[in-house]
Amino acid sequence: MSIRNYRRLLTAMFLTAGIVALLASAQGDDLDKRLQDAEANRVALIEQVKKPVIAVLAPGGQGGGSGVLITEDGYALTNFHVAAAIGSYFHCGLATGEMYDAVLVGLDRAGDLALIKLIQKKDREVKFPVATLGDSDKLQPGDWTLALGNPLLLATDFNPTVTYGMVSGTHRYQKIPHPTGTLLEYCDCIQVDTAINPGNSGGPLFNMQGEFVGINSAGSLGKSDRINSGAAYSISVNMIKNFLGQLRAGMECDHATLGADVEPENEEGGVGRLIVKRVVTGSEVDRRGLAVDDQLVSFAGWPLTNINQYKNKLGIYPKGWRVPLVFRHETTDRREVLVRLPGRRPDVIPDNRTDNPTADAETTPPPLPPPPAGTDAAKLYEGKLGFANYYFNKLERKRLMDAFHAKGDFSGLRGDWTMKAACTLGKKISTAQIAVKAPTKEDKSEKIVADVDLVGYTVDPLSTETKLEDLALPKGSGGLLVALYQYRQLLAFGDKGFSGEFSHGGVEPFYPPLPGDAGPDYIKQRVMCEVLRTQLAGVPAKWYFSKGDGSLLGFEVVVDRDDDPCEVYLSEYHQEEGRSLPGRMEVRYKDKTYAVLNGINWKLEPVK
Amino acid sequence: MNRLVRIGALLAPAVLLFTAAARADDSLTKVAEEVNKKMVKVWGSGGLHGLPAFGTGIVVSPDGYILTANTQLLDTRDLRVHLWDGSKYHGEVVAQEPELDIALIKIGNDKDKVEDLPYFDLAEAAKRPPVDVGAGVLAFSNAFEIATRDDPVSVQHAVVTAFAKLQGRNGFYEMPFTGKVYMVDAVTNNPGAAGGALTTRKGELIGVIGRGLKNELTGTWMNYSIPVSAAVQVKQPDGKTATASMIDLLLRKNKYTKINPDSKPGEGYAAYTGIVLVAEPVDITPPYIEDVIPGSPAAAAGLKSDDLIVYVGGVSVKTIDAYKELIKHYPPNQKIQLEVRRGDMLTTIELTPTEPPKKH
Numbered sequence: 006m007s008i009r010n011y012r013r014l015l016t017a018m019f020l021t022a023g024i025v026a027l028l029a030s031a032q033g034d035d036l037d038k039r040l041q042d043a044e045a046n047r048v049a050l051i052e053q054v055k056k057p058v059i060a061v062l063a064p065g066g067q068g069g070g071s072g073v074l075i076t077e078d079g080y081a082l083t084n085f086h087v088a089a090a091i092g093s094y095f096h097c098g099l100a101t102g103e104m105y106d107a108v109l110v111g112l113d114r115a116g117d118l119a120l121i122k123l124i125q126k127k128d129r130e131v132k133f134p135v136a137t138l139g140d141s142d143k144l145q146p147g148d149w150t151l152a153l154g155n156p157l158l159l160a161t162d163f164n165p166t167v168t169y170g171m172v173s174g175t176h177r178y179q180k181i182p183h184p185t186g187t188l189l190e191y192c193d194c195i196q197v198d199t200a201i202n203p204g205n206s207g208g209p210l211f212n213m214q215g216e217f218v219g220i221n222s223a224g225s226l227g228k229s230d231r232i233n234s235g236a237a238y239s240i241s242v243n244m245i246k247n248f249l250g251q252l253r254a255g256m257e258c259d260h261a262t263l264g265a266d267v268e269p270e271n272e273e274g275g276v277g278r279l280i281v282k283r284v285v286t287g288s289e290v291d292r293r294g295l296a297v298d299d300q301l302v303s304f305a306g307w308p309l310t311n312i313n314q315y316k317n318k319l320g321i322y323p324k325g326w327r328v329p330l331v332f333r334h335e336t337t338d339r340r341e342v343l344v345r346l347p348g349r350r351p352d353v354i355p356d357n358r359t360d361n362p363t364a365d366a367e368t369t370p371p372p373l374p375p376p377p378a379g380t381d382a383a384k385l386y387e388g389k390l391g392f393a394n395y396y397f398n399k400l401e402r403k404r405l406m407d408a409f410h411a412k413g414d415f416s417g418l419r420g421d422w423t424m425k426a427a428c429t430l431g432k433k434i435s436t437a438q439i440a441v442k443a444p445t446k447e448d449k450s451e452k453i454v455a456d457v458d459l460v461g462y463t464v465d466p467l468s469t470e471t472k473l474e475d476l477a478l479p480k481g482s483g484g485l486l487v488a489l490y491q492y493r494q495l496l497a498f499g500d501k502g503f504s505g506e507f508s509h510g511g512v513e514p515f516y517p518p519l520p521g522d523a524g525p526d527y528i529k530q531r532v533m534c535e536v537l538r539t540q541l542a543g544v545p546a547k548w549y550f551s552k553g554d555g556s557l558l559g560f561e562v563v564v565d566r567d568d569d570p571c572e573v574y575l576s577e578y579h580q581e582e583g584r585s586l587p588g589r590m591e592v593r594y595k596d597k598t599y600a601v602l603n604g605i606n607w608k609l610e611p612v613k
Numbered sequence: 614m615n616r617l618v619r620i621g622a623l624l625a626p627a628v629l630l631f632t633a634a635a636r637a638d639d640s641l642t643k644v645a646e647e648v649n650k651k652m653v654k655v656w657g658s659g660g661l662h663g664l665p666a667f668g669t670g671i672v673v674s675p676d677g678y679i680l681t682a683n684t685q686l687l688d689t690r691d692l693r694v695h696l697w698d699g700s701k702y703h704g705e706v707v708a709q710e711p712e713l714d715i716a717l718i719k720i721g722n723d724k725d726k727v728e729d730l731p732y733f734d735l736a737e738a739a740k741r742p743p744v745d746v747g748a749g750v751l752a753f754s755n756a757f758e759i760a761t762r763d764d765p766v767s768v769q770h771a772v773v774t775a776f777a778k779l780q781g782r783n784g785f786y787e788m789p790f791t792g793k794v795y796m797v798d799a800v801t802n803n804p805g806a807a808g809g810a811l812t813t814r815k816g817e818l819i820g821v822i823g824r825g826l827k828n829e830l831t832g833t834w835m836n837y838s839i840p841v842s843a844a845v846q847v848k849q850p851d852g853k854t855a856t857a858s859m860i861d862l863l864l865r866k867n868k869y870t871k872i873n874p875d876s877k878p879g880e881g882y883a884a885y886t887g888i889v890l891v892a893e894p895v896d897i898t899p900p901y902i903e904d905v906i907p908g909s910p911a912a913a914a915g916l917k918s919d920d921l922i923v924y925v926g927g928v929s930v931k932t933i934d935a936y937k938e939l940i941k942h943y944p945p946n947q948k949i950q951l952e953v954r955r956g957d958m959l960t961t962i963e964l965t966p967t968e969p970p971k972k973h
Binding site: 145146147148149170171172173174176177179196198225233234235236269277310311312313314 | 641642643644645646649699701756757759760761762763764765766767768769770799800801803
């Protein structure tokens with residue numbers, strides 16, 4: 006190499022070095038700043054999301070887990086398996102280091118959920134920090150997440166531990182047997198590689214917008230026992246939303262089943278189809294025409310292509326919810342029907358005309374141990390079979406009934422009730438007059454006296470002498486007369502009007518028919534309602550109250566437990582002497598409209 | 614100069630990586646979605662002694678060739694493969710390379726043609742230089758059998774912590790592959806993950822997730838992937854060595870397992886083992902040992918009647934025919950490694966055949 010060449014090379018090197026150095030400094034600063042910004046944003050996000058995170062601990066004992074506050078008055082979610090190890094009374098540590106007592110509210114054993122309530126301190130009432138509920142169906146594999154909680158119970162000051170990781174899969178199905186005999190099923194859950202360790206259980210998973218999207222609950226047992234294996238599962242917040250109404254009502258939630266066994270079609274190639282293998286005789290799907298060898302196309306609006314998806318979607322609904330089902334009969338005939346989902350725990354069928362308790366010791370798990378006497382938690386606890394904490398059911402029931410009574414006080418009107426209306430039966434227009442007669446000195450029994458489309462009826466709704474087919478009158482209505490009798494009971498007598506159950510049933514979807522002749526559109530029809538469950542003379546009923554304004558949108562009365570209920574949909578509410586009354590009733594039975602009562606004229610009398 | 618270029622080269626990917634991260638999350642969800650289409654879920658033999666009956670595979674051709682780990686999973690006639698869209702196929706093992714710990718499966722046939730599958734271009738992937746230590750990567754697998762039919766496989770994030778040979782610690786691991794592997798900081802090698810994909814954060818294939826291996830000294834489990842560019846020298850029974858790589862498996866397909874493709878039936882060595890196989894009523898009878906001749910090499914090696922020979926020299930044998938075809942290539946005094954199933958256990962047995970005993 007000549008000197009000149011060498012010098013040229015040196016110059017080139019110098020220039021290159023200069024350019025690279027310049028580039029390096031520019032990019033370096035830029036990189037630095039953006040890294041710092043990203044980190045600062047993450048730190049700020051963690052600072053926010055950690056506030057509603059709590060440590061859930063056994064008072065005076067060992068062990069515990071995590072939880073997350075979801076209301077300012079102190080309701081918090083955790084896992085059933087965390088609560089089950091402690092009982093109904095907890096000590097909860099906030100991120101600030103403060104400690105609160107808490108009491109069990111509701112349980113969903115199969116879904117591994119527990120709702121607890123932190124108890125305000127006597128000297129001052131606070132607004133608890135709350136997590137914002139996100140939409141877990143929007144999560145995708147590859148999204149980043151934050152898990153907060155108290156893994157290995159490391160933080161003695163309850164300042165939660167944060168781990169950062171990736172969504173590995175969504176809509177996962179996992180099941181784990183629990184020592185209490187319950188099978189914990191994580192349906193439609195979120196799989197993350199975010200480190201989840203013992204003690205994280207019950208704590209929240211957040212997306213990077215800081216929304217609460219799941220409850221960290223379990224991990225696959227890897228080769229290293231119990232410690233993070235790179236695959237952990239978080240209960241999706243969208244499933245939690247379905248159960249929240251029942252949890253708040255202090256219930257022992259049960260998950261839904263279908264009333265039919267479904268299996269994947271076993272054939273090579275092609276995309277999977279789900280085939281009905283068995284239908285429970287007399288179940289609602291049986292009554293709606295689902296048969297062996299039919300193909301299940303969609304469930305509750307979710308298209309189904311594999312068995313995990315079916316188990317996933319079935320598992321995210323509480324017992325009793327009514328959802329649309331699409332199936333193909335004999336490969337060509339596509340049908341869409343609404344079905345009420347039976348529970349997994351066997352139903353207890355009381356004698357037809359008595360009011361046995363709805364829960365049975367053999368099929369209902371025993372409640373968790375009550376809070377110790379003398380604690381504040383004990384004042385907020387009432388044990389009752391079938392409920393995690395009946396105290397909270399009474400609380401929810403009172404709130405619901407107070408809001409309803411604000412729309413009209415009918416307690417002074419316990420005499421005869423008469424309604425007259427124009428009545429449309431199919432294409433025929435006729436009239437209906439239905440009267441509920443209060444007992445008199447001469448006749449101690451109550452009676453429904455009616456004239457529907459020129460046919461007269463007299464039914465005693467309470468007498469054990471009354472035949473089942475008479476209770477179901479008029480024919481084709483499923484029991485409209487008894488339904489209206491029970492309607493008067495609710496309005497005029499409230500909880501006193503029902504000798505059997507009178508409890509809050511959580512939140513359920515309700516499907517008032519659309520106005521006009523448009524066919525069914527269950528997504529459009531669906532209204533989420535608070536439910537009241539009642540039972541009188543062996544006849545159970547469910548009452549649906551709008552979550553919006555508390556008005557009664559309709560009710561279902563089950564005259565024959567092996568048959569469909571009489572559904573009554575109320576609308577065109579108007580004021581009559583300071584009381585809100587419906588001007589229109591649509592009566593449905595099975596999947597048809599029986600009658601529409603229009604321009605209802607109410608005559609409500611006090612006791613004579 | 615060289616040094617400066619290197620600085621530049623180091624800088625560039627750092628900035629690229631960062632922009633990828635800053636563009637953030639939807640790019641990774643897209644990568645996860647695209648890679649998933651090239652992944653399959655595999656079901657086969659296993660279920661005993663912690664050996665999973667499920668695994669993962671990577672589609673490497675549009676007509677249905679699939680790369681996976683060479684595990685006991687493949688030791689079955691009923692290998693089932695689920696594609697990303699939920700379609701289900703019967704899989705045939707077409708080639709196995711024990712030195713790489715990799716096998717090739719084929720789905721579809723003339724009757725049930727498979728075409729236009731999304732796939733990784735293996736040749737392209739093998740040409741890429743190894744990724745740097747410290748690089749962020751993604752791992753895709755059906756660990757814990759969490760997915761079936763059209764459920765997507767799991768995706769995990771990890772950082773490459775080493776690109777190194779494990780040979781130095783060979784005594785601690787039962788390591789079938791002795792070349793350099795990618796080690797990562799996440800728990801990627803869970804049950805069922807073997808045969809999964811290690812990719813860059815852009816979704817480029819860089820490795821095949823290995824089977825679960827334990828360091829016998831520390832009791833820790835290894836999270837490693839075999840690089841797609843891995844090549845090993847494989848000793849042939851004729852004494853010659855040949856280079857073997859993943860791409861070789863794909864290029865030679867079902868010709869690959871033939872150890873000596875030129876040999877004609879009936880030829881080969883007549884070394885003596887002392888193994889008496891069961892009578893062969895049909896041509897697919899599995900190679901069960903009927904009897905072991907006392908004092909023979911088989912007796913010395915500890916073989917017993919009712920043992921089922923599963924592998925000969927790392928090659929799976931499903932029939933007596935396949936066993937005979939393989940065994941005749943071993944000359945006297947050359948060790949034969951046999952995997953036999955005894956009851957529920959898989960046992961490795963080394964047998965050194967001798968010259969046939971002289972007849973009296």
